[in-house]
Amino acid sequence: MKSVILAAAVTTLLGQVSNAAVATLGVTEIYNPPVQEKYTSGAVHMSIMNAKESTWARQKAAGAFNSSAYTPVISFTPCVNGKAGEYRCNNIDLYSFTPHELLGSQTGEGSSSWGWTSPDGREIIIVAQADGAAFAEVNPDGSVTYLGRLPKQSSNSIWREIRVYKSYAVIGSEASNHGIQIFDLRQLLTVDPAQPKTFALTDAALFKGLPTGRTHNVVVNEEKEYAVSVGASPRTDACKSGLIFIDLKDPANPTSPGCAPQDGYVHDAQCIVYRGPDAKYNGRDICYGYNEDTLTIYDVTDKTNTSVISRTTYTGASYTHQGWVLDPLNQEYLLLDDEYDEYDKVGPARDGYPVTYIWDIKSLEQPVVSGYYKSGQKSIDHNQYIHEGKAYQSNYAAGLRVLDVSSIPSDPTGNGVKEIGFFDVYPEDDASGGLIDFVGTWSSYSAFKSGYLAINTIERGLFIVKLQN
Ligand SMILES: *[C@@H]1O[C@H](CO)[C@@H](O)[C@H](O)[C@H]1NC(C)=O
Ligand SMILES: *[C@@H]1O[C@H](CO)[C@@H](O)[C@H](O)[C@H]1NC(C)=O
Numbered sequence: 001m002k003s004v005i006l007a008a009a010v011t012t013l014l015g016q017v018s019n020a021a022v023a024t025l026g027v028t029e030i031y032n033p034p035v036q037e038k039y040t041s042g043a044v045h046m047s048i049m050n051a052k053e054s055t056w057a058r059q060k061a062a063g064a065f066n067s068s069a070y071t072p073v074i075s076f077t078p079c080v081n082g083k084a085g086e087y088r089c090n091n092i093d094l095y096s097f098t099p100h101e102l103l104g105s106q107t108g109e110g111s112s113s114w115g116w117t118s119p120d121g122r123e124i125i126i127v128a129q130a131d132g133a134a135f136a137e138v139n140p141d142g143s144v145t146y147l148g149r150l151p152k153q154s155s156n157s158i159w160r161e162i163r164v165y166k167s168y169a170v171i172g173s174e175a176s177n178h179g180i181q182i183f184d185l186r187q188l189l190t191v192d193p194a195q196p197k198t199f200a201l202t203d204a205a206l207f208k209g210l211p212t213g214r215t216h217n218v219v220v221n222e223e224k225e226y227a228v229s230v231g232a233s234p235r236t237d238a239c240k241s242g243l244i245f246i247d248l249k250d251p252a253n254p255t256s257p258g259c260a261p262q263d264g265y266v267h268d269a270q271c272i273v274y275r276g277p278d279a280k281y282n283g284r285d286i287c288y289g290y291n292e293d294t295l296t297i298y299d300v301t302d303k304t305n306t307s308v309i310s311r312t313t314y315t316g317a318s319y320t321h322q323g324w325v326l327d328p329l330n331q332e333y334l335l336l337d338d339e340y341d342e343y344d345k346v347g348p349a350r351d352g353y354p355v356t357y358i359w360d361i362k363s364l365e366q367p368v369v370s371g372y373y374k375s376g377q378k379s380i381d382h383n384q385y386i387h388e389g390k391a392y393q394s395n396y397a398a399g400l401r402v403l404d405v406s407s408i409p410s411d412p413t414g415n416g417v418k419e420i421g422f423f424d425v426y427p428e429d430d431a432s433g434g435l436i437d438f439v440g441t442w443s444s445y446s447a448f449k450s451g452y453l454a455i456n457t458i459e460r461g462l463f464i465v466k467l468q469n
Contacts, residue, residue: 090422159174210244354395399441
């Protein structure tokens with residue numbers, strides 16, 4: 001029953017191809033759409049960043065970044081009757097909450113996060129904050145021990161993104177003259193927890209090859225031993241804020257073999273070796289780019305001569321933000337989130353309930369929207385990562401939402417996708433039924449063997465939670 005083709009492709013008068021059956025859901029894909037000036041100029045992205053800045057300025061004025069206003073949770077707090085302490089929840093227990101201040105931050109503003117498991121099984125979470133990256137150990141009982149931090153390279157910026165490459169944290173920021181820090185996490189293994197260590201900037205290697213030192217995000221392909229800067233300012237640079245490759249074969253001396261400027265600004269991407277049904281691309285090095293108004297798929301096997309395989313948008317596209325392949329070992333589907341459709345009130349998310357778009361990518365040249373999942377909790381969707389059949393979605397004010405997405409290969413419409421748990425990190429909007437704003441959680445990390453889920457939040461700090469079943 002796999003590979004259910006929902007509809008024959010039909011050619012419209014414009015010569016573009018769309019999928020007839022999915023049109024009944026109100027979403028169709030559009031191949032090679034015209035380039036839109038409002039995206040290529042950066043106007044749309046600028047308006048989103050401005051909306052966020054104004055939210056965060058308001059939050060700051062209201063004291064939301066004052067870490068000492070938030071009570072740490074240091075013992076197991078089960079989710080009972082929809083609450084774990086002050087936090088709404090379902091099927092997810094709280095093990096600890098650590099405010100940003102207790103993770104060494106002076107600004108109290110958090111963003112991304114990623115995890116690392118040491119060779120001897122210690123689980124380390126790296127928490128992005130406006131003033132640096134905090135390192136904390138997730139203990140077997142779900143409590144956390146702060147081990148230290150790598151400060152910002154230049155000025156503060158809430159936009160700090162982290163990925164892990166082998167034993168290294170790769171850290172980029174929107175701060176000018178920041179560059180990309182490459183920190184050997186094995187340095188943490190000898191830290192005495194009684195004396196958390198603030199590392200020197202010189203304890204990390206630095207990739208200095210960005211035009212202004214700013215990058216919106218970073219991506220890694222561990223198998224192919226490289227990282228990627230995406231969304232590096234300015235858009236007028238030769239690399240057009242596209243994919244800038246960073247060779248990490250020698251992590252102490254990162255160099256760039258080239259970039260992929262073809263489709264301009266890349267907001268986020270997943271770069272992995274292609275394993276899937278499109279035989280033509282088997283074994284190729286592929287990047288799935290989330291490019292503001294399109295899903296753009298690249299062949300980046302030769303970093304000096306990359307190509308765009310396809311560039312596809314969809315009705316209701318507002319800001320194509322991020323996504324993840326359902327199964328990297330059999331790349332038939334991916335999930336895509338649009339960050340601004342709820343805010344802009346367009347497409348199926350116009351009522352303020354976030355939409356996760358399901359793409360059938362069995363053909364990399366003609367990916368198809370096969371369906372979507374609509375959350376039952378009003379909010380904006382942000383970063384989502386898929387691990388072993390579950391999608392972990394950081395939906396800002398609605399908190400972490402865990403979806404069972406294992407039904408998608410047999411039912412690509414998304415009708416079988418179910419939310420199996422949530423943990424709402426932002427109680428302030430509970431009484432109002434949900435908020436369309438850039439508050440709450442930015443990202444989560446879900447790949448620890450212990451099953452602990454780490455949630456980083458903009459205002460509060462780090463939550464360690466776990467699914468009950
Ligand atoms: C931060 O919050 C604490 C606890 O609520 C309060 O005592 C303190 O005055 C606040 N600090 C600022 C700068 O608002
Ligand atoms: C670049 O790749 C294209 C195929 O995508 C190929 O036709 C061309 O010869 C390559 N150019 C170089 C200089 O390798």
